[in-house]
Amino acid sequence: MLGATGDVGRQVCTQLVERRVLPATSRLQLVGRADGRSSRATYGLAADLVDAYDEHAPLLDVALDPADVVADVVVVAAGRTAGTEPGVPVDRRALAADNARVFATYAEALARHGSGREVVVVVSNPVELGVAVFAEALGRHRVIGMGAWLDTLRFRREVAASIGVRRHRVGGFAVGQHGDDLVPLWSTVRIAGLDVAERRAEVARVRGARTLATYDEEIAAAKRALATAAVDDLAGAFRLVDSWPPDVRVAARPWMTQQSGAKTAAGTASATIDLIDTVLDGRDTVVAGQVALDREVELAGKPVEGVLGVPVVLGPEGWTQVLLPALADDEERRLAAVADRVSRSIEPWLTATAGDGTALVPVEGGGA
Numbered sequence: 001m002l003g004a005t006g007d008v009g010r011q012v013c014t015q016l017v018e019r020r021v022l023p024a025t026s027r028l029q030l031v032g033r034a035d036g037r038s039s040r041a042t043y044g045l046a047a048d049l050v051d052a053y054d055e056h057a058p059l060l061d062v063a064l065d066p067a068d069v070v071a072d073v074v075v076v077a078a079g080r081t082a083g084t085e086p087g088v089p090v091d092r093r094a095l096a097a098d099n100a101r102v103f104a105t106y107a108e109a110l111a112r113h114g115s116g117r118e119v120v121v122v123v124s125n126p127v128e129l130g131v132a133v134f135a136e137a138l139g140r141h142r143v144i145g146m147g148a149w150l151d152t153l154r155f156r157r158e159v160a161a162s163i164g165v166r167r168h169r170v171g172g173f174a175v176g177q178h179g180d181d182l183v184p185l186w187s188t189v190r191i192a193g194l195d196v197a198e199r200r201a202e203v204a205r206v207r208g209a210r211t212l213a214t215y216d217e218e219i220a221a222a223k224r225a226l227a228t229a230a231v232d233d234l235a236g237a238f239r240l241v242d243s244w245p246p247d248v249r250v251a252a253r254p255w256m257t258q259q260s261g262a263k264t265a266a267g268t269a270s271a272t273i274d275l276i277d278t279v280l281d282g283r284d285t286v287v288a289g290q291v292a293l294d295r296e297v298e299l300a301g302k303p304v305e306g307v308l309g310v311p312v313v314l315g316p317e318g319w320t321q322v323l324l325p326a327l328a329d330d331e332e333r334r335l336a337a338v339a340d341r342v343s344r345s346i347e348p349w350l351t352a353t354a355g356d357g358t359a360l361v362p363v364e365g366g367g368a
């Protein structure tokens with residue numbers, strides 16, 4: 001667990017032990033930075049977890065050197081986070097600048113000292129950049145970004161809430177880029193217990209006559225409304241979120257949660273555990289995740305070469321197959337545009353890591 005003492009890392013470790021995903025005979029390695037405050041806190045976290053869960057805790061150990069990371073599944077939650085200051089917009093470029101270096105350090109260490117079989121789950125943002133850096137170092141099938149799975153679970157939950165059922169009865173995926181560039185695939189929504197006609201009627205009712213052509217403007221308008229509402233009535237701001245359609249809520253609610261000063265650590269960790277559990281389980285399962293594509297997907301007549309969130313089959317050796325069904329026109333158009341945006345935002349950093357691998361400064365004119 002890289003970044004074990006962070007808000008997300010701590011939640012992942014706690015849930016892993018509490019939900020007994022790891023048997024007592026296995027090992028959970030908490031990884032911190034030798035030169036940061038986290039080195040001391042990592043030892044403390046290990047002691048605290050044993051204190052709480054001694055009866056069934058796995059063997060806990062601490063590593064402070066990237067060269068010492070050894071695991072079947074490596075979770076990357078180390079690095080800077082952004083967007084937690086109310087009213088301060090997320091500076092994705094600054095986040096990329098800091099975290100590109102973190103990704104490169106661990107990717108290089110794993111490539112050199114790892115088993116050659118570990119599966120990497122990237123949680124840190126920008127998740128697409130993390131996936132690109134680790135995939136380049138370790139092979140693309142062993143690396144998956146968690147963002148699209150979290151967006152998928154949020155989409156299912158919001159659809160479920162509007163229809164009046166629990167999340168486990170709703171299927172379907174949210175793909176694309178983690179964050180505002182997600183692509184909710186309404187065409188993939190399925191609801192257990194409803195036949196095709198009933199489902200179509202329910203989707204039409206909760207979605208309205210909107211398409212994804214106006215999704216960007218809807219999200220931008222939602223954030224503006226929330227920024228105003230939240231100034232003196234936070235409860236009112238969350239009620240405002242509830243008044244919007246499910247796909248707008250998917251983007252607006254986590255944004256409001258960050259703006260509130262709370263983070264989204266519990267939900268993030270829970271979605272991460274799903275992916276870890278899937279890899280350790282030994283069976284292939286369909287999830288959504290950010291993966292480095294090599295022309296498996298064609299969007300608007302153009303094959304995608306680069307990182308994108310898509311439905312994939314995930315198993316013990318990483319992801320194998322992409323399972324993106326035929327999309328509605330508005331979905332395909334948006335996903336193609338997002339694929340281009342992701343590729344443009346990542347490209348400068350990959351260029352910068354080429355060569356001796358230490359430069360990590362975007363080339364002139366590039367933007368993250």
Ligand SMILES: NC(=O)c1ccc[n+]([C@@H]2O[C@H](COP(=O)([O-])OP(=O)(O)OC[C@H]3O[C@@H](n4cnc5c(N)ncnc54)[C@H](O)[C@@H]3O)[C@@H](O)[C@H]2O)c1
Binds near residue numbers: 146
């Ligand atoms: N993908 C998602 O859905 C999602 C959701 C929430 C958060 N996140 C991301 O997860 C990451 C962690 O978030 P958080 O809220 O736990 O942050 P945090 O600030 O609470 O913790 C960050 C952790 O990273 C470590 N760290 C910081 N800089 C480091 C460096 N240079 N080298 C090694 N370790 C370093 C810190 O010691 C700490 O353990 C962020 O990048 C955040 O954006 C992703």
